[in-house]
Amino acid sequence: MTAPARPRHDRRPPHDETAEQAVLSAMMLDRAAIAVAREQLIPECFYREAHRRVYQAILALEERGAAPDPVSLADELRRREELHAVGGVDYVAQLLDAVPTAANIAHHAAIVRQHAQRRLVIAQAQAAIEALYQGLDPATVAKALSADVLPMAVDDAAGLGYQRIDPFAVLDEIEARMRGDALAYPSGIAPVDAQTHGFRPGELIILGGVPKAGKSLVAHNLAAHAASLGHPVGIVSAEMSAAQVTERLLSALSGVPLHVSASGRLQAWQIEKLTTAAARLAKLPLYIDDAASPSLDDVLARAVALKAQHSRLGVIVVDFLQLVRFPLKGRRGDEELTSIAYALKGLAKRTKTAVVAPAQLNYKDIEKRPDKRPQLQDLAGSSGMLQAADFVALLYREAMYWKDRPDILELDFRACRRTAPFAVSVWWNGGTMSLTAQGTAGEAAPAQHALGF
Known part of the structure; x- marks a missing residue:
């Protein structure tokens, strides 16, 4: 009988630094991209702490009605005493040049979100393994794991959270009823x-x-x-x-x-x-x-x-x-x-x-x-x-x-x-x-x- 594979502890958690930079760059280039990113991502979706801080700073500027250009963003990070922690003015300027256009913001945000979900599942699975080694009831552990992980598949497909109203999607549904294929x-x-x-x-x-x-x-x-x-x-x-x-x-x-x-x-x-x-x-x-x-x-x-x-x-x-x-x-x-x-x-x-x-x-x-x-x-x-x-x-x-x-x-x-x-x-x-x-x-x-x- 083949022995089960031993877990590897030298692996870095799943993430894509280039995709994270692309999301932040798009948000700096086009304020419309901020709404797209906000619908898909929370700060914890970013693997790098520096990117989390930049993301929160961009959102703060947007809430105040200010454009997140490099100067304003650096000033916001300085006000939060986080500019040095993210890599300074040079890194903020580097982010702006990560992508030439904001056209692919949805795709890049989806990549960041999927990696965040992978990290979450890994963390929950590791916690479940530890709980089982400590002698907890298997059914209780399985139930807790299901409650934490399975809703992700449904919520991701359903697009839960705040969503911009889409009257044309409703109109498409009404027309589908007219055709009998709703x-x-x-x-x-x-x-x-x-x-x-x-x-x-x-x-x-x-x-x-x-x-x-x-x-x-x-x-x-x-x-x-x-x-x-x-x-x-x-x-x-x-x-x-x-x-x-x-x-x-x-x-x-x-x-x-x-x-x-x-x-x-x-x-x-x-x-x-x-x-x-x-x-x-x-x-x-x-x-x-x-x-x-x-x-x-x-x-x-x-x-x-x-x-x-x-x-x-x-x-x-x-x-x-x-x-x-x-x-x-x-x-x-x-x-x-x-x-x-x-x-x-x-x-x-x-x-x-x-x-x-x-x-x-x-x-x-x-x-x-x-x-x-x-x-x-x-x-x-x-x-x-x-x-x-x-x-x-x-x-x-x-x-x-x-x-x-x-x-x-x-x-x-x-x-x-x-x-x-x-x-x-x-x-x-x-x-x-x-x-x-x-x-x-x-x-x-x-x-x-x-x-x-």
Whole structure:
């Protein structure tokens, strides 16, 4: 067995002095380059301490409205008592001549940023190694390392931080919608998509319902439909195991009722349908995390990790919201739920995904009312959820209370950030855990499952 390579301690940390000089030179040549550099870099991104000090001095001059020419910059450094430390007037003049133009500022800043990230990862990895040698729990060390390092991949791609508004980028998005090729994630339920035109990256969708109303079904079908269009999807299933979720999807896709597959008494044609469905389902970029009662930190960290692995991740389902643990000492339960809702909204924006979160309603109050249709106040922590969410849909099945009524699922979108409130109804197919569009005069339309295959 080959012995593991011993770490080398003679290596200099990754950096590119020429790129650092090019960034500072561009900032001195063109004040527009200062805004570009500021969006990508903080002082700690520079490896050389002298370059950090020059960078901060340039930013200070810019804030005062002064141009960072060599004379002004040297004077600022002298005022800070740092001119000698950076190499004196001669080095400041040398920086000005590092590049002939500021045209490549974005490229050079990206090089500096990438080297800074490499140094950060190395430092975090070395700290993790030391912690493991000291006997710390491996899972704790791994979790801390993930929390420190993995968000970098997402934040770098997302361009987080202050950004200049770009109305033309928004106009391009509007024109893309006109052409029908804007990035959005249809639910697969035609009447819902007619209103929303698909859920967009950065949106939080909350599905409220009593137990057995169909929250998970709608969420899982939406996820599977997005995956069928080629968008990677993550499902946090705190209530059901990965096998249970998969069996539901197989039933919906194949049309073989769940109770039949559960009994083990299947006919050859049913096995064939399930096999065909399994082959199609296996091709979908669906990823399930079925840890019971996950903490909010775990949900966020694993979602960020999945985004880092699959940059095109489109939808994240958190099923369901009340099973996510986020204890706040001295706070009420509804305050904890509000914090979770805001955190999920932040996750949607950070990862540029649509986050779908089924949520339990206060069914005890509903049971006491003659009209069992849920209201927004039945949503525990409703004020915070309403503020955080882009869409809040309340689910209702009349047949749950009156057995002689047709089994129709109503999705009442009561709170909508970018559309007027609306409601749609679809047939509930309990046997196969699927949804079918309603036809006219109470008749079911031709089979058109919400999965959209």
